[in-house]
Amino acid sequence: MNNTDNSHSNSKIRTFLVGILVLAIGVLIGFFIPHTQKPVTERHSESSETQKSTKKESNDDYLSQVKNLIKTKYYQPVDETKLTNGSIKGMLDSLDDPYTTYLDKQEAQSLTDTISSSIVGIGVTVMEKNKLIVVDSTVSGTPAKKAGIRSKDIIVKVNGKSVLGKRSTEVTKLIRGKKGTSVTVTVRRGSKDIDFKMTRDTIPIETVKHKMLTKNIGYLSVSTFSNPTTSEFKKAITSLRKSGAKKFVVDMRGNPGGELKQALSMSSMFVKDGKTIMQVQGRQKSDLTVYDAGPKMDGGFKVTEPTVVLIDGDSASAAEIFTAALKSSNIPVVGKKSFGKGTVQSVVELPDDAELKMTIAKWLTPDGSWIHHKGIKPDYVVNYPEYTNLIINDVKKPLKKGDVSGNVKTIQKGLLALGYQPGNQKGIFDDATENAVKDFQTKRKISVNGTIDESTVQEVLRALSELEQKQDPMQKKAIDLLQN
Known part of the structure; x- marks a missing residue:
């Protein structure tokens, strides 16, 4: 894109194709068009621009009037930078395009850091959609993938605190941290809220x-x-x-x-x-x-x-x-x-190290x-x-023999897939289920207590992830095609 406002003629422009807004929780998503390639351009006729100039000036006056009224009449002082950023964000939100967005200094730097080096996080890519933080993908081998977070999950809490209505930068700060520390991310999947406790790790630069x-x-x-x-x-x-x-x-x-x-x-x-x-x-x-x-x-x-x-x-x-x-x-x-x-975005560097990312092509x-x-x-x-679709809700207190719940039923299905014998699969925690849980805990070398506590749930999910990689029907189909 090589058309820019004259007032920002010195701004640098980067044209690229972005998959999904990256929050630097995991790794980037999107793809950049190299500078050596011919950029996508937008063409406007001079007569068309002239015809629109009067209306544009009228709209600009209107926006300036509203901004001035807020600055002078609002019941308390307003930060002008915050007001400007809000105006920009409002215009972009009206496009109803999750890939067109304003990146403040922190968000822009986060994107740059993600592209150029590895980061510490959980390994998900997300986008802001309808004022929600939606997971678009989980990167293979990362804490999020191993824990069971999926595409289209909505992040609603981080460490028990609601993030509904927060910007991506705020959510990123809460999720990121030092390597080896834990973070609990609550996602909404359908009508259920599910907690995932994960240990932050370096998202490797080796790709x-x-x-x-x-x-x-x-x-x-x-x-x-x-x-x-x-x-x-x-x-x-x-x-x-x-x-x-x-x-x-x-x-x-x-x-x-x-x-x-x-x-x-x-x-x-x-x-x-x-x-x-x-x-x-x-x-x-x-x-x-x-x-x-x-x-x-x-x-x-x-x-x-x-x-x-x-x-x-x-x-x-x-x-x-x-x-x-x-x-x-x-x-x-x-x-x-x-x-x-399938859309293409262009990033324009703005004053104060901010950036405007806008869809310009497909x-x-x-x-x-x-x-x-x-x-x-x-x-x-x-x-x-089928076992990759199992949903285990937060286990606030350990499940034990005599309990009946959906979580018990899910664990029973998981244990069965792993080769254990949990007895019934109706969610009734009976003797057979207790024995299967003990056998699993013994083999996985975790505390053997016969109850389904948080550590057991996480270990079951980890074991199922390992089983998925071992069985891998897609890979087996590929091998079959190459051998025949």
């Missing part, structure tokens, strides 16, 4: 992990697209090839996005030179930028081995660009439908499709196991 799945199938998990991702990905591919990999599984599950430059480079590795990776459509139909695969994107590094991509509902933005590009090149996609984020798949709110449908739909 690509790899291993051998079989004698000739290599596995790469990409958590985000940040500065080192392309380099890490190349090193991982090279290492796997040396280990005998002739085929690859690329895991984009839980990947909330990141820098566009990284997504383009990695996509180009799998796409034939000259083929389209993605398109960006501006306000006018003539504002179309097409990104094609080639040496300028991938540096001549290509992956031609058979490959399968894994996605889920938390795969968003840059992860969707990568997936769509590979899917258009007939590379199979396995898992669940992706998140569906990005399209190679064939021109817009996946916004639709997501990418896998070629092979594979769901997570």
Whole structure:
């Protein structure tokens, strides 16, 4: 975007595609268009601007009058900066676009820190929607993912204190803290409020992990697209090839996005030179930028081995660009439908280190499709196991033999999935349930008391997360496709 108000002609502008507003609770989401690429522009005719000038001046006078009345007549003094910020936020809220927002100094710095380095948090990405803090994704391997926080959960409390109506910066301050300290986040899921007690941890800057799945199938998990991702990905591919990999599984599950430059480079590795990776459509139909695969994107590094991509509902933005590009090149996609984020944002640096993030365009798949709110449908739909959807409410006091509740029923189902024998699964805490709880506590080396207390609940959730990773039906489907 290269049109700016003359009064801010010295402001720097960064054009990028943002998946979801990042609160620096976990890691970034979104993806940046590199400065070396042609930016998306907005075009306005001179006559159109002239026709609107009179009305604009009238509106500006109206706004100035209201602001002056508040400053001079309101019953108590008003901070002018706060008043200005509120005016800006009000205008942006009227657009009903969660991706268009005003970032004050702290929020802008938080975004910058998240992009450039690792942070201490719980590993979720969120956005402000209807004055609520909504979880959009949880990053793989982080405290939030292990605890069971999910997309669309609404954060309502932090450490027992309500955060309803608070800004993202305020919520971030409450959730972040020193590594190793605990934080309890209460989320509203449907009609239930659920407490998740987690230990804050460093969200690692390493974005690509790899291993051998079989004698000739290599596995790469990409958590985000940040500065080192392309380099890490190349090193991982090279290492796997040396280990005998002739085929690859690329895991984009839980990947909330990141820098566009990284997504383009990695996509180009799998796409034939000259083929389209993605398109960006501006306000006018003539504002179309097409990104094609080639040496300028991938540096001549290509992956031609058979490959399968894994996605889920938390795969968003840059992860969707990568997936769509590979899917258009007939590379199979396995898992669940992706998140569906298809708009482009531009960030303008404002005075006092604030920033304005505004939607200016949409990005399209190679064939021109817009996946916004639709997501990418896998070629092979594979769901997570049923036990991954278990909901355990806050256990304020330990559950014991004789108790009957929904939490008991949930724990019984969890224990059964883990291979224990809890007896009935109707929520009745009987002798069999007590014995199963004791067996579980013994094996997991926690206090053996036969009751379902907070530590037991957390350990059950942790064990189920480990079981999910071990069973992983999506990964198994990918291996099956590559072996046949």
